[in-house]
Amino acid sequence: MLDAGKISAVSIDLDDTLWPIWPTIERAEKALHDWLTVHAPMTAALFSSPPALREIREEMGRSRPDLKHDMSALRRESIRLALFRAGEDPLLADAAFEVFFAERQRVILFDDALPALQFLAARYPLVAVTNGNADLQRIGLAPFFRACICAREFGVGKPDPRIFHAAAGAVDLWPERLLHIGDDATLDALGAINAGMQAAWLNRGDAPWPHEQEPHVTLAHLSELQELFV
Template sequence: MNTPLSLALDARRVRAITIDLDDTLWPIWPTIERAEGVLAAWLTAHAPATAAKWADPVALREVRNQMHLTRPDLAHDLSALRRESIRLVLTQSGDDPALAETAFDVFFAERQRVELFEDALPALEWMAKRYPVVALSNGNADVHRVGLGRHFHAAFSAREFGVGKPDARIFHAAADAAGVRADEVLHVGDDIDLDMVGALGAGMQGAWVNRGGLAWSHATLRPHVTVVDLMALCRELG
């Protein structure tokens, strides 16, 4: 596995943990693909013109991605981007755009049905017994709806907070919620730019969860520790 040299993790300094959700606690794309399938079935039953015109989930996903360009005011809110993309294709297909609200609710409910990585739950249980753990996500998963709320001291999403990672403000808000300084937080996540560069820029230590054996791509910054899964991180924290 091609991993970077890591800074030395100072476990003694860690008084709280912030942790990413998608692709850190569960794989996101199987969840999204299943939710898109449920949405497509709902559209077939309730908006057949839209279902016929946008039968390919990839095409509908591309509309959602294009919303980043047409609605930059919603860039931090993946729920709103998805809802408005549904509203757009309903309108273009001649179906009632008011159906977008219910259609999104159907998608969103399925999006909360995640399948955890095998190490995620035991690691969360271990961490929560020792530290305040704060969820920190740019996505729209709800830790309570996915059944993990009891392990979290608090949860921050870009949608609710107004800005997302790598903006230092959301990291600092999470540290405040845990009642510690930023330099007393270990942030855990899989994304090099959003999680690691963001956390390091906010003054935190960073633990890169590199499940796929990826190469580190940042030229100047590196994480304090790189692990293949969350139980390996627990062993590092000891």
């Protein structure tokens, strides 16, 4: 059971917790494809082939294991490889990636996300913990957060306990003083539990809990948070 009295700060996942990620990625990939159609049409054709694109991404993953936790660099270098394969200028990769990245930051929040952030930020310091490449400044949510710990900069991602401990360190607290909120049962909830935190699993789709150790609380939506701290 959740012990609200022990909570002195809250860490929060971003993608699929505050906004749905796949509609965002689909819009960003369309913006990228439209840009490539004008500036690198052969590469655009290559990107229209899912098997070819999958092969490029897999090759990039094999050749650059150092970029495992850097989604931005992996995406940019995959574009660069595609440009090279298509016989077009690999130097276009930076501009092409920026088109993708800018659109990737145009997220559409879940209806319960902004009220939850307002409620939590009025009571606790908040830390974002993400394996993705969302930019809170561009999105406009940075004022709610004391810090953002992302796998790209930290070097390891969830569910590694070290990234959760870094979130606790960002607010000068021991992990047991934090509640972590996230949608992924393994990366967020179990990861936080193993790091010594309390865990709130956001289960919007009524999925079964897949692990033996239970989260401290399960939420169907973020608006339930207000009931926990009354």
